[in-house]
């Protein structure tokens with residue numbers, strides 16, 4: 539339960555856009571561009587944001603809003619707030635120690651933290667830092683042996699949910715990364731070395747921590763003559779067949795979530811495979827520039843689908859109000875990737891908590907402003923006519 543929120547965070551950076559501006563200054567260009575980049579002309583990324591702006595809600599006054607309930611129950615677990623951290627690969631390249639800082643902040647705030655397959659911190663360390671709230675994101679390996687081993691490790695470590703990402707049937711060609719010669723594993727070009735030297739806080743902390751590496755998957759590279767980057771790109775399945783999703787359902791008996799679906803026929807197939815949840819996502823506009831904004835996909839989701847699985851959303855969430863816009867259209871929770879990394883880039887480890895505090899503050903104030911006492915009660919009846 540929240541009362542009128544007091545501003546506990548650094549008010550010099552009151553919104554996600556303020557953190558982004560500072561992160562751009564503090565991160566070397568190649569790191570900022572990796573975070574910020576979308577695919578092609580980056581129209582899908584822009585569309586995601588615009589579509590959130592276009593959802594209008596009508597406030598209801600003449601009611602007591604002194605106590606607000608922001609909790610949400612997802613897959614039988616109660617979370618203090620209805621938002622979480624999307625999986626982001628190579629997190630520690632963006633900010634040294636980012637993944638651990640985010641996991642700890644998420645545990646303290648009791649919000650879901652989704653660890654990427656391509657994280658730079660071991661599965662087991664993150665499970666310790668965020669035992670009650672950690673979810674694991676899986677890029678599905680081609681090899682069934684690797685798949686079985688990864689799921690066994692995630693289960694053994696105590697992860698609460700498995701998130702299967704399906705929207706990378708092919709590696710993306712992102713022009714910002716190509717221009718910066720960003721290659722895996724992380725190798726410094728003279729241009730990158732110069733950018734690092736001119737961003738000393740990032741550089742010193744990266745030096746102290748060591749070059750970021752794909753710690754969770756490196757062990758599966760049996761042919762050591764193969765470059766790690768080639769192994770990584772050959773490791774994952776080029777387009778997930780339905781039978782493989784069914785196999786994952788057999789191997790994982792906890793909450794199973796599919797991330798990245800956009801077409802109605804795919805939602806129906808996922809339900810047929812007995813998944814528990816879906817995250818409507820276009821990977822933050824990083825895969826297909828013609829992809830619809832996720833809030834538009836959510837708006838057109840047939841009602842019977844929403845009644846069979848837990849629906850969540852990401853891609854373009856930048857405020858507490860955006861989380862409410864998603865809820866009014868049927869998303870039980872919202873996630874963001876870039877927002878949290880803007881926080882880390884701007885403020886280092888405390889930036890993780892700053893982003894959570896900003897979202898909490900905006901969400902609580904917006905619920906009060908809307909006259910909705912419980913997040914879970916916010917529904918389409920709050921949508922202004924033009925937004926439904």
Ligand SMILES: Cc1cc2nc3c(=O)[nH]c(=O)nc-3n(C[C@H](O)[C@H](O)[C@H](O)COP(=O)(O)O)c2cc1C
Nearest residue numbers: 573624625626627654703821822853854874875876
């Ligand atoms: C730098 C970066 C790396 C990402 N890496 C992954 C990943 O490893 N696995 C995954 O499922 N999604 C990944 N995503 C997509 C995010 O999980 C999420 O869908 C997206 O960031 C949401 O959009 P937003 O950044 O606009 O909030 C990545 C996104 C970014 C920006």
